Amino acid sequence: MTTLFISDLHIDASSPAVTQQFLTLLSREARDADALYILGDLFESWVGDDAADPDQRAALAGIKALTSSGVPCFVMHGNRDFLLGAEFCARSGATLLPDPVKVTLYAEPVLVMHGDALCTDDQAYQRLRATVRDAGWQRRFLKLSIAARRALAGAARAGSQAHTASVAYTITDVNSASVAAALRASGAATLLHGHTHRPAIHPLTVDGRACTRIVLGDWHTQGSVLRWDRGGPELVSLPR
Numbered sequence: 001m002t003t004l005f006i007s008d009l010h011i012d013a014s015s016p017a018v019t020q021q022f023l024t025l026l027s028r029e030a031r032d033a034d035a036l037y038i039l040g041d042l043f044e045s046w047v048g049d050d051a052a053d054p055d056q057r058a059a060l061a062g063i064k065a066l067t068s069s070g071v072p073c074f075v076m077h078g079n080r081d082f083l084l085g086a087e088f089c090a091r092s093g094a095t096l097l098p099d100p101v102k103v104t105l106y107a108e109p110v111l112v113m114h115g116d117a118l119c120t121d122d123q124a125y126q127r128l129r130a131t132v133r134d135a136g137w138q139r140r141f142l143k144l145s146i147a148a149r150r151a152l153a154g155a156a157r158a159g160s161q162a163h164t165a166s167v168a169y170t171i172t173d174v175n176s177a178s179v180a181a182a183l184r185a186s187g188a189a190t191l192l193h194g195h196t197h198r199p200a201i202h203p204l205t206v207d208g209r210a211c212t213r214i215v216l217g218d219w220h221t222q223g224s225v226l227r228w229d230r231g232g233p234e235l236v237s238l239p240r
Helices: 016-027 054-068 086-092 123-132 135-142 146-166 176-186
Strands: 003-006 035-038 073-076 095-097 101-105 108-112 190-193 200-206 209-215 223-229 232-238
Touching (some): 016 054, 016 223, 054 086, 073 086, 123 135, 135 146, 176 190, 200 232
Parallel strands (some): 003 035, 035 073, 108 190, 190 209
Antiparallel strands (some): 003 223, 200 209, 223 232
């Protein structure tokens, strides 16, 4: 049996091919998995559990079909869909995970994160992250009309794209000291995350320990999945 990990699908009405590829994964390969983990940014934006659009509802229905078949699905908040809540879980059958969280895969402890908290060189982003993750801010945002929330989310996406384009490539990647600190604190030798859209398996050393950092890919032009079984992890691209 295999455990599957994916992230950064950014499902949106403007990219129906991504939605369809995700639904295909759910109805085929995922049905034979031990579990499916979605490590953030399943959606391009999520402005509240009361505001799902048709593509988002299709994804929810696909996850619900998977979990109803007996395959558990675990979802982590990303920087685009940090407002996923209880109604999302009820409609999908998925379980929301804290970020970070340590899971055991075939007797091996693995630290799992979305990955944005590791990008500590991008101080402007970290300030924004702290703001939108604040419970008071979220309560105020969710009291706005759906139209207002969608307009603000659109403006935030445009601002994020402009910010990313204006800073150095390395600024938006993970900070090596933050990676080491996370592994040190968890006691795990493997870190698995998404967010950066830079899929790879990186060997590293932390306090003399051999460690590994695995980065999931995004789904903009093709799928990306990590298959983990008793033989270890395999990071693969899924052609579209």
